[in-house]
Amino acid sequence: MAALKGVKMLDMVDGEITKVSYEGAEFERVEDDAKVGDLVLNGRIHPDLTADGFYEVIREELTGWVSVKDDIGDYHSRVLGITKTSVFRKKHVRLKVGDYAKVVDEGEISITGDIVKITEDDRGNIPFRCAVITGKGAGDYLWAQESELVLATEVEVAAAKEAEEKRSIEAKWAKIGRKVDEYKVGYFVAYDDPAYFKNDGIGEVITDSTYDCGPEIKAIGRSGYYEDWYVRKSSLTLITPVEARFDRS
Numbered sequence: 001m002a003a004l005k006g007v008k009m010l011d012m013v014d015g016e017i018t019k020v021s022y023e024g025a026e027f028e029r030v031e032d033d034a035k036v037g038d039l040v041l042n043g044r045i046h047p048d049l050t051a052d053g054f055y056e057v058i059r060e061e062l063t064g065w066v067s068v069k070d071d072i073g074d075y076h077s078r079v080l081g082i083t084k085t086s087v088f089r090k091k092h093v094r095l096k097v098g099d100y101a102k103v104v105d106e107g108e109i110s111i112t113g114d115i116v117k118i119t120e121d122d123r124g125n126i127p128f129r130c131a132v133i134t135g136k137g138a139g140d141y142l143w144a145q146e147s148e149l150v151l152a153t154e155v156e157v158a159a160a161k162e163a164e165e166k167r168s169i170e171a172k173w174a175k176i177g178r179k180v181d182e183y184k185v186g187y188f189v190a191y192d193d194p195a196y197f198k199n200d201g202i203g204e205v206i207t208d209s210t211y212d213c214g215p216e217i218k219a220i221g222r223s224g225y226y227e228d229w230y231v232r233k234s235s236l237t238l239i240t241p242v243e244a245r246f247d248r249s
Helices: 154-175
Strands: 008-013 016-022 025-030 039-041 054-056 066-069 086-090 100-103 115-121 128-134 141-144 149-151 188-193 199-207 216-220 226-230 236-240
Touching (some): 016 039, 054 066, 100 128, 100 154, 115 141, 115 154, 128 154, 188 216
Antiparallel strands (some): 016 025, 025 086, 100 115, 100 149, 128 141, 188 199, 188 236, 199 216, 216 226
């Protein structure tokens, strides 16, 4: 792991960096021993470390030091034995409803590493009700203390939102007793097919989706006449399942 990319300086005092941002979170310089999750600014000359590069502390050592991974992927612990190394710690911001967070302290029911979305904050001793989005407990919920959670990174949030979208789509199809993209005869769909119909519009499924390329659709093509073509599932959006059509018994 090379020096971190995307670290931005936010404040400087007397020529020394005092605050930076990384993956959407603010880190402030602290006069303290480094801990896992802190960022360190390398101030020494070493062939395997980038000068003035930031590294994330990823593990604690038995010696009391902590390690980062240097530019060639090796664990490097002596970097923190040098006085020129600056330590930056994530600024504490109370989590709020709607935030995505990572479970970092495994309690009675929580699973370390799971990504959750905070749905309620009752300000009690265990204030946060969380929907588990990804991880071993995905689909469940848990109550957590603030010390058990850290704000998720931008990458983790993006992955969580993608998982939520996928679960939402699966739920919509499950309501009509179908798997995702399981199109049946009689379904109305919106399509976008520049290859065969050469237009976009509304069509009716006339053959079940038995092929990887998708179901056969009957629609008015660019010519202005009804045509039948197989359309890829990625180019289709379900509008109405046949079970919900008023013109069908």
